[in-house]
Amino acid sequence: MVARENVSLLFKLYCLLVMTLVAAAYTVALRYTRTVTTDMYFSTTAVCVTEVIKLLLSLVILAKETGSPSRLCNSLKENVIGSPKEMLKLSVPSLVYALQNNMAFVALSNLDAAVYQVTYQLKIPCTALCTVLMLNRSLSKLQWFSVFILCGGVVLVQYSPAEATRVQVEQNHLVGFGAVAVAVLCSGFAGVYFEKVLKSSDTSLWVRNIQMYISGIIVTLAGVFLTDGEAVIEKGFFYGYNYLVCFVIFLASVGGLYTSVVVKYTDNIMKGFSAAAAIVISTVASVLIFGLQITLTFSVGALLVCVSIYTYGLPRKDTTKIEIKEPSNNFSEKLISV
Ligand code: NCC
Numbered sequence: 241m242v243a244r245e246n247v248s249l250l251f252k253l254y255c256l257l258v259m260t261l262v263a264a265a266y267t268v269a270l271r272y273t274r275t276v277t278t279d280m281y282f283s284t285t286a287v288c289v290t291e292v293i294k295l296l297l298s299l300v301i302l303a304k305e306t307g308s309p310s311r312l313c314n315s316l317k318e319n320v321i322g323s324p325k326e327m328l329k330l331s332v333p334s335l336v337y338a339l340q341n342n343m344a345f346v347a348l349s350n351l352d353a354a355v356y357q358v359t360y361q362l363k364i365p366c367t368a369l370c371t372v373l374m375l376n377r378s379l380s381k382l383q384w385f386s387v388f389i390l391c392g393g394v395v396l397v398q399y400s401p402a403e404a405t406r407v408q409v410e411q412n413h414l415v416g417f418g419a420v421a422v423a424v425l426c427s428g429f430a431g432v433y434f435e436k437v438l439k440s441s442d443t444s445l446w447v448r449n450i451q452m453y454i455s456g457i458i459v460t461l462a463g464v465f466l467t468d469g470e471a472v473i474e475k476g477f478f479y480g481y482n483y484l485v486c487f488v489i490f491l492a493s494v495g496g497l498y499t500s501v502v503v504k505y506t507d508n509i510m511k512g513f514s515a516a517a518a519i520v521i522s523t524v525a526s527v528l529i530f531g532l533q534i535t536l537t538f539s540v541g542a543l544l545v546c547v548s549i550y551t552y553g554l555p556r557k558d559t560t561k562i563e564i565k566e567p568s569n570n571f572s573e574k575l576i577s578v
Contacts, residue, residue, distance in 0.1 A: 248505075255501050256511075260518035262495040269488045271353040274345065281480030282468045283345035286489050287338065288460035293493040295453035302446040319447045320454065329437055330448065331455035333430040338459045340426035341492070343419040350416030354398065359420045361394045364512040366428035371509055374432045386552035387509070389544050394516045396541025397523070431508040438504060445504045449497070513552060516545045 273281070303312045320327065347356050368387045371377055438448050464472060502511050520542045526532040
C-alpha cells in the first residue's frame with residue numbers, strides 16, 4: 241500500500257517536472273522561431289497542427305487503455321458520435337485554449353521570453369479566482385496570501401537582469417502585454433472548466449481529451465482561414481516550417497498532454513505551485529551539477545516560493561478562526577472562508 245502511494249507520488253512528480261521543463265523549452269524555442277526575419281511560418285497553422293498531433297497521441301493512448309481496436313471503436317462511437325452534448329461541453333475550453341495558444345504566439349512575437357514568462361505568472365491568482373468561482377471551493381485568507389506570495393516568488397525566480405535580446409523584427413510591446421492579459425484569463429478559465437468537466441464524471445481523461453481536441457481542430461482551422469486565409473492559400477499551409485518549428489509543435493503537443501495528466505491527478509492551483517517548485521528544484525540541480533551561479537533575486541524568489549507552498553498547505557483550523565454559520569451566497573464570503 242505504502243509502496244503504491246510512493247509510486248503514485250513519484251509519477252505525479254515526474255509529470256510535473258516534465259511539464260515544467262517542456263514549458264520552459266517551449267517558450268524559449270517559440271520566441272526564437274518568431275525572431276527570424278525570413279520565411280516566417282503561420283503561427284495559426286502551428287496551433288492547428290498541435291491539436292491534430294494531440295488528438296492522434298490521445299487516440300493511441302486510449303487504444304492502449306481500452307485494450308483492443310473494437311473496444312476503442314465502441315468507445316469512440318459512444319463518446320464522440322453518440323454524445324453531441326458532451327462534445328459541445330468540451331468545445332468551450334477548446335475554443336478558449338485555441339485563443340490562448342494563439343495569444344502565446346502574438347505575445348512571444350512582441351515580448352522577450354523572460355518578460356513573457358514573468359508577466360504570465362498572473363495566471364496563478366487568476367486560476368485561484370476561477371477555482372473559487374467555478375468549482376465552489378473556498379480559499380482561506382492565508383491561502384490567498386500564499387497565492388500572491390507564490391506569484392511574487394516566481395516573478396523573482398524568473399526575473400533575469402540580463403539585457404533584452406536584440407531582434408531585427410518589429411515588436412509592439414503594448415500588443416504583447418495585451419496578448420499576455422488575454423492568455424492569463426484564458427488559462428485560468430479553460431483550465432478550471434476542463435478540471436470541472438473531468439472530475440464530475442468517471443469518463444476517461446483520454447476520452448475527454450479526444451472530445452476537446454476534435455473541436456480544437458475545427459476551431460483552430462477556422463482561425464487559420466479567418467486570420468491568414470489568403471496568404472495560406474497563396475504560400476501553402478506548411479510555409480516556413482523547419483526543424484525548429486516542428487520541435488516547437490512537438491513540445492506544444494507533449495506539454496499539453498502532460499498538463500492534462502497533471503490536472504487529473506492534482507488540480508490547477510497545485511499545477512501552479514508545483515511548477516514553481518519544479519523551477520526552483522531544477523535551478524538548484526543546475527547549481528549542483530553545472531556550477532550555475534545563483535543571484536540574490538533568485539534566492540529571495542526561491543525562499544518566497546518555499547514559504548508560499550508551506551503556508552498554502554497549512555491546515556485551516558491552525559491558521560484561521562472558525563465561525564459556524566449558515567452557508568452563504570455572499571460573493572465576498574465565498575471568496576474568503578475564514
Ligand atoms: O498556460 P497553461 O499551462 O495553463 O496552458 C495549458 C496548455 O495545455 C493545453 N492542454 C490543456 C488541457 C488539456 N486537457 N489538454 C491540453 O492540451 C492547452 O492547449 C494549453 O496549451 C502553465 O501552467 O504555465 C502551462 O503553460 C503552457 C505554456 O508554457 C504556456 O501556455 C505558454 O504559452 C505549458 N504548455 C507547454 O509547455 C506546451 C503547459 O504545459 C503549462
